[in-house]
Amino acid sequence: MKLKQIFLPLAKPFNRALVAAITAMIIFMVAVVYFGLVIAKRYRSALTDNQSGAMLQTVQSMADSLEALFLEYNSDLKAYCQIIDSGNEITREICESYVDSHKPLVAGIYIETHGEPIIYGENENWNGKISRIYSSSKMDGKTVLHLVRFESNWMGLLLSHQRENGLSASIIINLKHFYEGRLAKFHFGDEGYFVIKDSKGIILLHPEERQWGIQVIEGRNELYPGKDMRSLKKMIDNQLEGKTGIETYTSYWWTQEGSPRSKKISAYAPVPLGEDFLVVSAVIKADEIDETITKSLSNMFLLFGTFTFGVISMISYMMYLYAQNRKHSETAAYFAKMNDVLEQMHRSEENIAHQQRLQIIGTMTGGIAHEFNNLLTPIMGYAELLMLELSEDSDAYSSANEIYDASLKAKDIIQQLAGMSRKNIESAFKTLNAKDLILKALKMVKTICPENIQLIDSVNLDDECILGNTTQLNQAILNICMNAVHAIGHANGHLQVVAAKVGKTELLEISDMERNEESWNYYLRIDIIDDGCGMSKAVMKQMFEPFFTTKKSGQGTGLGLSVTEQIVTAHRGYIYAHSVLGSGTVFHLYFPIVSDENHQNISNDFSTSLKEQEKKISLLIVDDNRKVLNQLEKNFKKLPVALTCATNFEAARKELSTKRFDVIALEAYINGDSAIDFCMSIHQHEPTIKIIMADMIDRELAEARQSHIINDYVMKPVSVHTLLRTMKGTAHSLDLR
Known part of the structure; x- marks a missing residue:
């Protein structure tokens, strides 16, 4: 009964929200499908246009390259004809050198006079006379490009130049090497290829050698009877008119067994040869573009599906959270407050890596301090015992006093080592002798100063005392000194620590403290001065912010000055800094001086x-x-x-x-x-x-x-x-x- 009373008020609102969510998701899915189809159509069109444009650009570039090649060969051919006419005795050497330098594209030079033909660059594949000429394309009145077959059944391109004296010189071009070296290295899709035809529709180059020399329509009707060539003929007619363009047509994939019917895309352009032209075309299966589009659309719809599933899951989870939130609103508010408290605690914690190091050092130094203290206790005790029993003016008394003093110094060192390695700093304050505090801190500063930095101290104090915590004050002084050492770097520099007693008036001149504010009459001022790189005004505005640092990554946490400011403030003190970029920095620390009613100095005759x-x-x-x-x-x-x-x-x-x-x-x-x-x-x-x-x-x-x-x-x-x-x-x- 109690469960019904709890969940029944939530059921109707939850069901209504669920129906609304499902309706919204259906509308969203329909919109996704609609826009997906629109995007798919546009994407297919854009992809086809891009592919076709790339093909046309490649074909035009290939046409320009072939035009330049044939013009170069024509120029070379005319030059060699002049050499031959002149009767130069080194004609053979010149011709053979030309053939060697243009192999394997140029198979040889074929010269016909009134007698037997002369061949330079002999090759068993084309030795002998020409048995058939399939195609002839005139470049000018005397130069013609032939597709020929030799008596050895070898086919090649023959660029021939006819002189008036009856001399005919030809450059023989190896069709196989021409296709592989000039055309086959360009790929369109997985099975795309190039075709070169003359202006009459005779195929000069094709991946299938048996199609060399045939007429593109009639010849294929003979090779492949019963094929529908109407779509192909329409495109070929445009090509033979010397047009440049891209067409989609239906033909057959001649390079595959059985020549399956296929939808193709062809980009074509003319190759001008003077009085005539050739046609170079690139062919690709339209299905390959469709496959790419289908794959891309599949990935896109998969992405949409994943996104939709994620949205549905998120909305469902949000509805679940909504119901739970209504039931546990007070609990959520409580946890929100707890989260705020935890965030405040995390913001005030020390750097995690620093805590881990201090924990290890604290564990080690705790055991070391305990053992050393057990050793120092009898040393100090027996030294005191001797001092009590001996006369003060005796040598033995002096020796015992030296032992006692040395043990006190050892005690101070152990306390400093243990104090700086504590994980939990002592929170209790007590009356401290300012001079002793600073001198002990300077001992630690000396350990961090490299040889290139000179430490100068000037402690002008007597028995002035401050109320504070030794460990925290040592940490504050050490943090500023470490920053000074980093600021000086590897250059020679100076680090100066000056301590003196000053009146309240000096602090009033530089602070925002009210004159009528209740405060101490005298303050301990500690100046820490370095001649390092200094700080800009922008850096000084942020220097006390937690985690702000100008050091490289891994060289500083940005907590040193932030912790120092907290320590100084907790001691009712003030901290100020003055810096000039490139000249150095000085930090001023002010701590209130208190009277020491309980400060005792017990002498040796206590x-x-x-x-x-x-x-x-x-x-x-x-x-x-x-x-x-x-x-x-x-x-x-x-x-x-x-x-x-x-x-x-x-x-x-x-x-x-x-x-x-x-x-x-x-x-x-x-x-x-x-x-x-x-x-x-x-x-x-x-x-x-x-x-x-x-x-x-x-x-x-x-x-x-x-x-x-x-x-x-x-x-x-x-x-x-x-x-x-x-x-x-x-x-x-x-x-x-």
Whole structure:
């Protein structure tokens, strides 16, 4: 019953829409068929005209070529007759040289005097006298083109010139080579061919040799009795009148066995020979054009059919979607909103390839940082222990201090390496010493500067502090410096980084910030200057747009400056650029300077105040590295700290069940278990301060501190120095002064 109530209101509108769609499709199909037939008719006419025009153009070109050939032979023949009349002794050599140079088209030269004929270029096929002359076409009063048969039954064309003194000289043309070399290389369709006739209708050249020398109508009636030649005779009459044209007629395909009746298309043109002319024609089956048209139309109708099927399928699917849309409109709207949210998320994501590389580097550096931190922890701890026990003016104290300083530098390097390779950048901000931040960033910049670029730094700062995120700020500075390196390229150049404290007035002069706007009185200004190729005004207008880049494909993602601007804005800062094309670029970064009430510098004698207090601090350290625990245990024995160690979370839970601790410091991960999860599970025996010792500070750790699941975190390697400083910064109930 419920299903009927749902679908019954939709059934009638859907049926009406379906009937309308089917009617529309029938009308569409009729229109497609009608216009298809119209197009087919026009296409056939156009294709036939194009084919016929190409044939006629080829035939006219062939007629011009043959005319030029016979005129050339006539001129040569007259010249040789003059040589022969002069009685030149080298006549034979000249004639034979001419024959050799014009083979195989010219078979020889035939000279008749009052005596026996003289033959140059002897050939067994045509040696002997002429037995029959089939055709004669006069070029002028003394030159005639004959189709002849020799006593050897060999046929050829004889271009003869008659002198007044009775001398007759002829050039013998090999008909077979003439056809193959001049005519057969032109193809019309699969079986098309050329025919040459004289002005009386005698066939001079044809693909079938047995038709050479016959009259085109009467001769074929003798060869093929009973054939209907009326359509052919009408076209031949037009040809013998010296006309040029194209005709469609009904005849027979003489070159096939049985000479089947066929509809033909012939293009013909005269070949002028002076007083007479020849006719050259090209013949093709009309069926071949029809087959081409039929194939093209089949493909066209197949395309129309596919298109029609696609349209029908699309309309049917649209009707289905229409019904579904009425039923699920609210769901579709929900998914549309979700799609918008996903698109916004995708637009803010880092480049996919960059993420993959950082993921691999992050995985590697995470393990490297963990192992190095475990090695640095006892080094720093034992160095501190020695410094506590030794006199400050002793050589041993200096050596221990050097070890401690070197371990601090190694710690910074590990933190920088891990910080720049994180996939999820820490979102928490904290108070940072501006000078230390910039100097550490410059260390990374030095690693990307090639030898042709000189890095110059000028950091004019004291103890100024800014509120920010170290990783993000390092990324912003590094992005701009990398762009500067690309801008300089392979030329010698300079990259200068200048940092100074400036007043609010300077920023007011260059920004759109209102004078009465609530802001900081002082700002940290970082200038990054290069003498590279610079930027045009058009490029500067787009430089902060995501994915905009002037680099070649594969050399940049176009995200560097876009991400940098986002980072600077998130830090309540400002970024400006000035550039001159061909001269270089300078970027100005402004960050608000804050007072550092919590910024502490604990000296090497930090333990003095602890030794003077009466109450001991109870501290529980959880770490799976026994060497780290041993070192911390030895150091804390020198201080009023009651230290308890545990190597896993279960042991720590047992300790917490029997005793309350002021502070608990935990390794971030032990055997795959999270210290954050452990801290959330110890509400019954919760210590005053919870500190996590981590190789890298990720988003989860920052959010745990923000949510007060933990009090603070400390970067490894840890020492008594770092733990007490963290405890002092977070403890409100303990008196560590």
